[in-house]
């Protein structure tokens with residue numbers, strides 16, 4: 094059994110796992126994003142050859158290919174450098190603003206470091222000095238800067254001003270910004286907005302497009318004859334239902350293939366199992382990112398379905414943890430928000446003329462939620478129950 098798994102022989106389904114882990118190493122083009130790629134390439138050419146600076150904002154929901162396209166452009170520019178001397182003096186820097194910390198300080202220091210290829214202190218330097226360092230590194234050259242998850246920077250104090258300084262500096266810098274927060278422009282001051290270029294909208298993929306995308310992954314990564322058109326269509330339909338998220342579709346295909354490993358073919362049962370796993374992972378992620386009092390509120394409705402009683406339990410938890418409890422009203426609002434996130438379900442029961450309306454909470458997957466809560470904040474604080 095283990096030897097089979099080690100050697101990968103009979104019943105193997107996955108031909109090349111790299112396709113799923115690092116698709117850019119395999120994909121030579123990006124389906125359904127050709128127009129965006131062509132237009133961006135033209136803007137880059139005008140910048141490199143005719144000194145026309147640009148700034149684009151890639152906007153779209155999660156999993157619509159924004160980062161994928163940006164990294165693809167990045168790689169292609171590195172390749173073109175070998176064929177076209179005009180690109181020899183073009184520097185590139187890709188930064189995920191959230192991953193580096195999101196503050197203007199963090200983003201500028203990493204950018205300065207990437208463009209100057211030297212070590213730049215992260216603290217104790219003022220923002221103007223970073224901007225000077227960036228300008229000096231680009232002197233006589235050109236730079237294309239990719240700022241992924243730029244909404245995290247823009248929402249920080251002074252974040253939009255950093256953009257303004259980059260866009261308006263006298264250095265030859267062009268910027269591609271990426272955001273899955275469609276309202277990111279609302280966080281920018283008018284003067285920043287006016288120096289910003291057009292938004293490039295990444296529309297969600299529909300089920301047919303997702304199926305074609307999956308077919309590519311299957312072609313490169315899965316053995317012929319181990320999957321059917323129906324399996325791909327099923328995964329595409331499930332992923333399109335939410336908002337056309339290619340990341341979800343590709344992950345579901347990969348996971349289904351892993352579950353089918355050794356069995357020779359991917360069946361609907363494998364996909365269904367992958368879907369359940371995916372939903373559970375998402376639930377755990379959603380719980381982990383909740384603020385502290387939301388977690389405590391959620392913990393309390395695991396013990397009772399009555400919101401008034403839950404508030405008492407929540408108050409006990411707060412007292413034990415030496416935290417100030419929120420009022421019943423605020424607590425009840427939190428429960429409503431948890432309902433909106435799809436973590437709990439509120440039921441309102443009309444108890445006749447005198448009884449008024451009573452609020453109940455229904456929680457599915459109680460064990461999973463308890464585990465997710467256990468795994469983070471409560472036991473972090475040394476609380477046992």
Ligand SMILES: Nc1ncnc2c1ncn2[C@@H]1O[C@H](COP(=O)(O)OP(=O)(O)OP(=O)(O)O)[C@@H](O)[C@H]1O
Nearest residue numbers: 116123124155156157158159160161273306339340
């Ligand atoms: N057109 C496409 N062809 C092939 N694969 C795609 C395509 N679009 C997206 N993908 C796949 O979906 C994954 C997620 O896409 P990407 O990282 O670009 O999402 P995003 O739009 O940047 O979303 P987020 O805002 O969540 O980061 C990619 O790693 C890639 O595997």
